[in-house]
Amino acid sequence: MKNVYKYVLVGLTTSAIVGTALAQFARPDAAIKYRKAAFTVMGTHFARIGAVAKGEVPFNKDEVAKNAAIVNTMASLPWQAFGPGTEGGDALPAVWSDESKFKSNQEKLIAATASLTSAANSGDLDGVKKATANVGAACKNCHDDFKKK
Numbered sequence: 001m002k003n004v005y006k007y008v009l010v011g012l013t014t015s016a017i018v019g020t021a022l023a024q025f026a027r028p029d030a031a032i033k034y035r036k037a038a039f040t041v042m043g044t045h046f047a048r049i050g051a052v053a054k055g056e057v058p059f060n061k062d063e064v065a066k067n068a069a070i071v072n073t074m075a076s077l078p079w080q081a082f083g084p085g086t087e088g089g090d091a092l093p094a095v096w097s098d099e100s101k102f103k104s105n106q107e108k109l110i111a112a113t114a115s116l117t118s119a120a121n122s123g124d125l126d127g128v129k130k131a132t133a134n135v136g137a138a139c140k141n142c143h144d145d146f147k148k149k
């Protein structure tokens with residue numbers, strides 16, 4: 001009986017030391033892999049909308065709406081994987097030294113992808129084009145300051 005409690009206590013102490021950042025990831029490289037994967041999926045589906053906005057691919061409302069929903073979902077995922085101790089990948093040190101700016105860039109992206117979803121669901125191509133430009137700007141603004149070229 002007593003031993004069981006001992007193991008529970010050891011477990012709790014260990015997770016307190018590792019902290020909240022890594023609570024969801026076994027190791028820092030797992031966090032980096034996760035965020036890169038989230039960006040890759042977001043970028044892939046955003047590029048499909050970009051091709052429509054540029055007129056390279058014919059406008060299909062349902063396809064754009066599906067891609068926008070994926071982009072919108074992915075837009076909230078990478079950030080949990082930038083906790084303390086996960087420095088690396090192509091992320092610049094500014095991610096950890098200027099957290100408030102990094103956070104405000106995340107919020108701008110999330111707002112822009114929500115607008116893109118609305119435009120996509122309404123089937124308005126001009127609206128989709130404008131919203132796509134806004135999302136693209138949100139990606140670029142953050143990459144300029146927080147991602148290695």
Ligand code: HEC
Pocket residue numbers: 032035036037039040042043046088089090091092095102103105106109135136138139140142143146147148
């Ligand atoms: C709030 C900041 C921020 C925003 C907004 C942002 N990114 Fe990024 N992005 C990063 C950082 C930081 C990295 C580097 C991550 C790493 O290597 O650990 C990155 C990496 C990437 C990568 C490379 C993934 C890999 O495998 O190395 C792609 C692709 C990408 N972002 C696409 C996008 C797209 C598309 C958008 C907009 C829809 C976007 N990002 C918005 C910060 C951002």
